[in-house]
Amino acid sequence: MIDQDEDWPIGEEPSVGVDFHGGALASLKQYFGYDSFREGQDGLVSAILEGHDVLGVMPTGAGKSICYQVPATMLPGLTIVISPLISLMRDQVDALNDAGIKAAFINTTQESDEQSMVFAQARRGDINMLYVAPERLETERFRNFAAQVKISLITVDEAHCVSQWGQDFRSSYLGIGEFIDSLPVRPTVAAFTATATEKVRRDIVRLLGLKAPKITVTGFDRPNLYFDIINMPTKRKNVWITEYAAKHSDESGIVYCATRKETEALADELNRHGIGAAAYHGGMSPEARDKAQRDFVTDQIPVVVATNAFGMGIDKSNVRYVIHHNMPESIEAYYQEAGRAGRDGEPGRCTLLWNESDIVTRRRLLDMDSDNERMSPEEQEIVRQSHRRLLNAMIGYCRTTECLHRYIMRYFADPSSMDTTSGVEGENEKAPVRVSVGLIRVRPSVRAVPQKLVENRARRPKMHHSNAATAPIARVRSRPSTFPMWPVPSVVACTTSTRASAWARSFRC
Secondary structure (H helix, E strand, O other): OOOOOOOOOOOOOOOOOOOHHHHHHHHHHHHHOOOOOOOOHHHHHHHHHOOOOEEEEOOOOOOHHHHHHHHHOOOOOEEEEEOOOHHHHHHHHHHHHHOOOOEEEEOOOOOHHHHHHHHHHHHHOOOOEEEEOHHHHHOHHHHHHHOOOOEEEEEEOOHHHHOOOOOOOOHHHHHHHHHHHHOOOOOEEEEEEOOOOHHHHHHHHHHHOOOOOEEEEOOOOOOOEEEEEEEOOHHHHHHHHHHHHHHOOOOEEEEEOOOHHHHHHHHHHHHHOOOOEEEEOOOOOHHHHHHHHHHHHOOOOOEEEEOOOOOOOOOOOOEEEEEEOOOOOOHHHHHHHHOOOOOOOOOEEEEEEEOHHHHHHHHHHHHHOOOOOOOOHHHHHHHHHHHHHHHHHHHHHHHOOOOHHHHHHHHHHOHHHOOOOOOOOOOOOOOOOOOOOOOEEEOOOOOOOOHHHHHHHHHOOEOOOOOOOOOOOOOOEOOOOOOOOOOOOOEEEOOOOOOOOOOOEEOOO
């Protein structure tokens, strides 16, 4: 532990010669058992300890939490972690206390007396880290508390929620910057997220009031993840998912559904077939959600079927597959949810089942979720337009014939380069692939892959046609020499149109 002068103003640079790096490594080893930092962690930890604001954009599983938990063990004052994940705070705090880091949380699950005890501990300096939801910052009681304690670091987790251009905008995040400005002494501010385009990153810096931050983007690619898309009639989706889960009964998986009704129906069907599954959605009681989450994290059940209320911050490294029952509302949302697979670095599969009715559902949900008391009607319309743009990019992902990894990486590098007006993305602009959706049949129990597809896969990893409009089979891309070959989904395309394509795509350029 490094001793620091208590009179050193928080947010200013310390004197030259203090060995923060050595102390950080010692803390990393003592509390987490690691001998060295991962890519991007070292620079962010050093910047925080030197009093600089930071913004870290790191993919799921890259170790974002280490970047603020290590400094929290070394800084003289309290570290406040602002997180929207109330349901996970207890697990996060328990894990930190088990590691020897004094941590606590304050949220709506506690009685007033219990909150008072936590406040008293923080005032005495008995805890290093305090987890709170962004709504907590608006209460007079918390503001009075914050004005009385020495705060060394404020960490904003899931920082993309502050941006109206992001996929998960939350108006409560807009008050964080004002809360920081109200403090008697401005602490160092650190913001972290797994998915943020350049526009969202600029919003984070501006709305949180980060001062000359060190920005670290470690890259978005998850090379251990296998992405595929299957265009499938809605009535066949549950059958396909049930059979896939049965064949992978020894693996953990997450299935995302768009609605609560679909979530409960699929969980019931899985359980009827002897597959342990739990539903998880915002309409359930806190106790029921907590039990579903704990049973899944502790491997009591192999599958959780959830809406997007489940996912952010789930600390389970051995999820082998993530299946989307419906098309998500954005690339950001999809990549964050799919990123729950393979956090241990082992191969994981991310399968998206979709059809044209998903687009109708998503547009309906988008129009329903528009009111926000913090914004004027003009600002609300800007948000709606932004969400439509995000949805169009997601539609483009479902319809693209290019490498899915490449599509995602290109989106996060420069989303403005994507064609988000038509929702169609393709490399051959003169002859885009068009699909007759209604006549596609999926037979999960019969491994009926068109012979030409099998022959071409065996012959070469890429299949090119001079005229995409008349090609009988969409191009297939994979790298079997560097990535484990997964079973090809069983798809039979029966259509009267010669423009149809087989929608069993395992793209890895």
